[in-house]
Amino acid sequence: MVGGGAIAKAHVLAYESVPLLHSLEDVDPLFSVIAEATEELASQAASRLGFEKYLSDWKSLASTPDIDLVDIVAPTYLHADVAVEAAEHHKHILCEKPIAASSSDAKKMYEAAKRAGVVNAMGFNYRRLPAVLLAKKLLNDKALGKITQFRTSFLEDWGANPNMPFTWRYDSKRSGGGTLADLGSHIIDISRFLIGDIHSVCGLQDTFIKERKLPENPSESRKVDVDDYTCALLRFDNGVPGRLETSWASLGRKVYLDFEVNGTEGSVYFNFERPNELSYYSNADPKDLQGHRAIIMGPVHPYGSAFSFPATGSGAGFQDSLNNEIYEVLNGVANSSQVKPDFYDGWKVSQVVEAIQKSSISQKWVDVE
Amino acid sequence: MVGGGAIAKAHVLAYESVPLLHSLEDVDPLFSVIAEATEELASQAASRLGFEKYLSDWKSLASTPDIDLVDIVAPTYLHADVAVEAAEHHKHILCEKPIAASSSDAKKMYEAAKRAGVVNAMGFNYRRLPAVLLAKKLLNDKALGKITQFRTSFLEDWGANPNMPFTWRYDSKRSGGGTLADLGSHIIDISRFLIGDIHSVCGLQDTFIKERKLPENPSESRKVDVDDYTCALLRFDNGVPGRLETSWASLGRKVYLDFEVNGTEGSVYFNFERPNELSYYSNADPKDLQGHRAIIMGPVHPYGSAFSFPATGSGAGFQDSLNNEIYEVLNGVANSSQVKPDFYDGWKVSQVVEAIQKSSISQKWVDVE
Amino acid sequence: MVGGGAIAKAHVLAYESVPLLHSLEDVDPLFSVIAEATEELASQAASRLGFEKYLSDWKSLASTPDIDLVDIVAPTYLHADVAVEAAEHHKHILCEKPIAASSSDAKKMYEAAKRAGVVNAMGFNYRRLPAVLLAKKLLNDKALGKITQFRTSFLEDWGANPNMPFTWRYDSKRSGGGTLADLGSHIIDISRFLIGDIHSVCGLQDTFIKERKLPENPSESRKVDVDDYTCALLRFDNGVPGRLETSWASLGRKVYLDFEVNGTEGSVYFNFERPNELSYYSNADPKDLQGHRAIIMGPVHPYGSAFSFPATGSGAGFQDSLNNEIYEVLNGVANSSQVKPDFYDGWKVSQVVEAIQKSSISQKWVDVE
């Protein structure tokens, strides 16, 4: 594991839980090595997260012989180097989103992984929620008819706090962008997953808190050059119009990740504020009995057999989505079978991010490469 | 009254109810004359709606001596001629939205009304809802701090039906546009009311049902040249970014008119699916007790004294908003005081509509005139 | 009309709106006479509500020759005398709920009306909501299978205010009870309407604010002998178990009138906080697509043709329910056809109220007479 922050802990929990949750009886992940920025941080992370060894040097980690899987939970700007190195040493790789600080880095990662033939997986956990997968199933089954329009948002509010200090997240070189890269990459992934590739975009971005204090020296400030807010018009390859919207400065919104698909025969709506529920409207219901159905996820739904307790409505939050993601990764590693979403998807998402960023500057529609 | 359709009925109901609801004890509206397209339609409308006289010629109506107020509930393409004529005969005017089929027509109306010094009011009823006015009050009181972002939608689904026949609504020359003009004009009004004038826009429009059958001859079809869907990025004069979205083809959405304002100190959210409720989030609440408050409207809120029954939660739907609108109009006519929103607002809204339409064609940002 | 308070205004509005809303083209209610407690109150009410004459003596009103309908919106303790007198003078009668301050009075009213053969209607307006009637339709159609259980509440919070002065409502002799008689009579009516007659009850009542100041002399207080809270277990004649709950001291609940019916094939849930919506769960939906449907009322639903504006989702609050009630009454009077719910239903509801009150004192189950 490269990185020992908050998301590292959630990953470790998932590795610990998945074999039992998903009845992977022959799989027993060993927590071999963790790398962090300094010897001290690495040592603390190893002890806190239960790793056998630690390193302050991810390069050595990527080339450690006994490791099957490198899990990259480091800051975004490190992803590319770590991933390419790991691929070259024929390690399987799970990489947190966004894939990289630029689409050219993302492409390098994709190509390195492809060349090496290793399992390469992206940490787009939200598409692992049962409710999102039920939406996908309805789309696959053409239950919504021809899709006419799509909308998605990811709004949070922790970024509204002007006293949060400057970190790499606020530096576009290192983060690849603000809310659009951080939150937006999740919903771009969902957009591609549900509707398909995006042809062109037109974006509007804004930064509300234009500078932030340095954590090590609060009397000094640094310019924030990433977006606190993005809204973008979308045109998918298949012609469907839509929009996406991200902000970490929407006071009152916590993990407000939502999407709506409208088709000629029905609609679905999802909001992570009710993570275990899909809202489905069918035009085929009798005229006087039509209404959005609040379908609560349970054992009959995707990943339903992996609920910690097999009662409809007893799941499924953030950790469940991560557990399902890690299950797919462990399964892929165990069977040497490729997992989706992979680096290709990560790269494609990063191209959409960059197209929106370019469009926001040029104030013109931009085709996604 | 010019026009005898569905909305005419709702207006008549409002005129009948308002004096009692709003304690306008000296006001007793007389229903003098109604005009419709033909003698027969006019006669039926008069009898159905309780008008003394009827005409198949709105020109005579606009010049009828004893009339104080001309209420225009006719198809959009007639608004300008009727309104200008009425203004020239010094009649006060209430005009349904959208104001006209073009912003140049809207301007003529505005100028004619201004020249004549008559009360001129626009039928933007949704800003007359107590919950919307409470949002406005919070903004006026700076309760949300500095506004950072805005979003609004108006989604319905009756237009998803491909069997609905061709009418003037689907002909841009006569309607001035599709969902953007019809539904969008309401939320553009709310945007201007809450946030201020819009500086520039970038729109995306689409038409899903590209032709519709003629009602009089279903074997023949006509091309639909208006939008079934619009999404637009917005930049307000005061710098606030935002978006608006309209569709009458979002299956499952009935009167889904919503808006959200995020500021540095709080947020408000409104959705007409719960017409009598404003959701308010205050950053000033104690950290562990922060959450969106569902404030249900009652006698302590704007127009609260005009609830038909003085119990919090007993109102307030579409008709309540219309009653409040008509109250303002009757009050304005009785006291010869100008009412807001007026033709100026109608004109400004129509400029935004046209800017979005232009932008959708040119695929570029367009400044609102 | 006997009584000129808040509900009187809502009734007058309904009489004014109903002919147009419900296309009762030959019906044009005349507001002849209103009676209030004193000459002064009566005069004010007549002028405010638009009545031709006024009286401080309801007895003369009940015998006035030209009157077809007596609408009783007076304090509960007056209902019986007024209604019996009106019936004896062969007037049709609409009576607000609860029917009377005792079930023996209620019985007298029922018998007098029956003897006289007059239309006698009870003001249980909530069963006139489209959503409640859709629930009834589903029950009639056996869409829920065999009914297994029922629950209903009516919670409000205006009675939580200890500074509200003493009135006849807090005196059981005059009001017939507190929340159970006032709010409970509505949901007992709905219980009987949906499920059937109630066989036996076991009640728990409580009074939180045990005395209140006299309005005319705040230094003096009077004992409150009615319930601020009631919960009762129910057993219906057909064996279905259930409960009802009422309070006007549930802070935060405004017009929280809800009910749920569970059957072997489905369920319905209604809450007046979303007055225009019925939630319906069908066990016949595919296993992975089962969920409560939020059905929003529109033209295809009961009374849907009487929406002020014919758009799904544009109604239907308190006044709509009252308009539908008054429509039935006007229709009944015009055609001399009896209306349901009538005094028989009012009487039966009052017997349930009294059984719960007795049971609360005796702490035993009590059979409803």
Place this chain on the structure above:
Amino acid sequence: MVGGGAIAKAHVLAYESVPLLHSLEDVDPLFSVIAEATEELASQAASRLGFEKYLSDWKSLASTPDIDLVDIVAPTYLHADVAVEAAEHHKHILCEKPIAASSSDAKKMYEAAKRAGVVNAMGFNYRRLPAVLLAKKLLNDKALGKITQFRTSFLEDWGANPNMPFTWRYDSKRSGGGTLADLGSHIIDISRFLIGDIHSVCGLQDTFIKERKLPENPSESRKVDVDDYTCALLRFDNGVPGRLETSWASLGRKVYLDFEVNGTEGSVYFNFERPNELSYYSNADPKDLQGHRAIIMGPVHPYGSAFSFPATGSGAGFQDSLNNEIYEVLNGVANSSQVKPDFYDGWKVSQVVEAIQKSSISQKWVDVE
């Protein structure tokens, strides 16, 4: 561990996750022995759940030397014997709810544990939810003023299926009751936790599916002698009135565990359908800004530091509540400090269950012992 069913798996997951989630760095649970009904079942459970040894004889397990904690997740009728034996061998004990099949058994367990001085904990996990604990904090802080009324429900629908075969759950001797013992014990615990001890009760119980087929021989049926539905009136020691309601036959309700506390200064409402949210209404808010606040749980709330990912809104479902419960148990065992809720609470809950059952038969109010 005694028992290897669905809940056993959830417990094991919790033991695995808790040290990391709750930073119990010195605690590392070892999964020593599991007991099941037969050798085969025990062997499978051990392999599936990762236990070192297995036994088909819980007695030997309870006396195994190296074990610190016995976790009883066996059928209810076994709890008492296992717990007493374990206590006598000075093992700490965690016992799933309901504590036992009778209150006399529960008392034996309580006394044995007390005598032995072992940590004895009850598996009432729902009171471990952050939202429930925030409600408790508001009560402790007197934020709601004087409590006036309380209501709680636990409704599910899996028991509505008539084809579910007969098991020990449907046999009162072995289960101690139906929905009331199974679901009701959770909400009785919450009632006692939030409001206090219950003085007297009056219950109504019903069984909808009166017999069920034997799993081993579907041509034969057995009588169900437990409740599919219970509603009970409550009177707490402190005078507060209330009610509780349970059913596993409420079609459409999944894990509908809710409660509402009304006080003179505010109210709280919780529903596990939104497990991570507490609704709070404060009478101290300005009159026109009062409304139920939807407070979403995060790091600032109880157990907030133990979210798997430290983002408000990213938790907290069934497994989170269980993790928090197991944390308390592990902490108690590590520090030999008693944990609440304990067997005393389990016993008290079982007395309420029995009082309601008696009352339902006698049709009278019954005092809780």
